[in-house]
Amino acid sequence: MSLSVDLITPEERRSASAINVKSLSRIGAIILPTLIIFAMGHLALKGMLTSSRLRVLESRWESAEPKQKQSLKLSKRLHYNMQTATELDAWKTSRIEWHQQLRAVMETAPTSIQATMLVIAANRNAAAPASPPTRKFTLNLEGKTSGERAMLFVESFKHRLETHPATTGIVEAVAVANYGADISTSAGEFDRVFRIECQYRKRPEETTQ
């Protein structure tokens, strides 16, 4: 049997450990305010540095802004003028050099054929013109021929016209749109009338627009 006698009252008891509530509170009472003061100081210093950097940047921007505005204005003017040049260029690229096409017709027409009418027309309505223009032309050639091989003459003319270097690449289709007997009073048994239609590609080409 063991007997323990405790002569110290609870109020007089002290902890044997180096770390206790009292010592922690004392340390905390010193460290915490110090940390808070340092943190506040750090924040204030950082704030001052940031404000100073902001002032420097604001003043730099103040001097750069008018120049930048001038540059943007110039860039806008350049864009506008380049659009004007592009629009003007479309006037050039949308046309067909008809002297070359007419010469091609003259060069390819067989002597056995007599042209009676040639009409070139753009599909665009001239009353409501657009700029830049997009043009699509049609060339219609009416003529007469004679003989048992009349159809052959017309077909040969059509073939020579569509393979001529001046029409290659710009003509979409060449077709004999009309072929038949000549019904005029002076016409003979083998007299024939015909119409050849040349459809030109739309200009400027879709890819160049």
Added chain:
Amino acid sequence: MKLPTDKAERTKILMIIGIAVIGVGYVAYSFGLSPLLAKQRATSARITELEDLLWRGKNDINMIPINLKQNCETLEQILDISEVKRQILRPSLGNYLLVASDIVESRADALNLKIDKINETIARKNMPRTGVTTNPNAPRFMPYAVNVSLACGLADLVQLVRALEEDNPYLCITRLGVIENTQTPESHAVSFDIQWPIWNAPTHSIQLAAEHLSDKEKL
């Protein structure tokens, strides 16, 4: 100051101190630290924004000489076509027909061809306005067309059309009709429309010339 020896009293005092510390902390955070941090966040955001603006601004400013040179070249190209070569039809005393007739007749004279008639094909109401539009999508040009009638052979017509087309790459023959004349097999009735681009606003070219002069001084 010593804490009371009574445990309950001491706990109460410690609780009051704790609540007071929390209260002071809350007030310090709400009215001191939080606005300070918010201000710093706003300042940092403005700094980032300014740095971005300055970076873009620097790039834009660096482009000034390049854009100025390119604008000058573009203007020179347009003004050369419009003012030097006069390939964009310009009116004489407000009259386009006079100029167009002069062009066609001079080419026909050189080929010994006689023009029968030259008429305007576009009504006067479609003629250009006087002001330069600021709308970048509005067309800068509009067509002006005349109809030419004459009697000639196909070979002569080819020569006339060639002279007109080679002289001005912007004009376009938009309609052409050749009908045989049974009385004169060598000469046909010919009618064709020629279209030129004209400035939508006649003062546009003057404005471009002024702009070109001003840009050239800056280069």
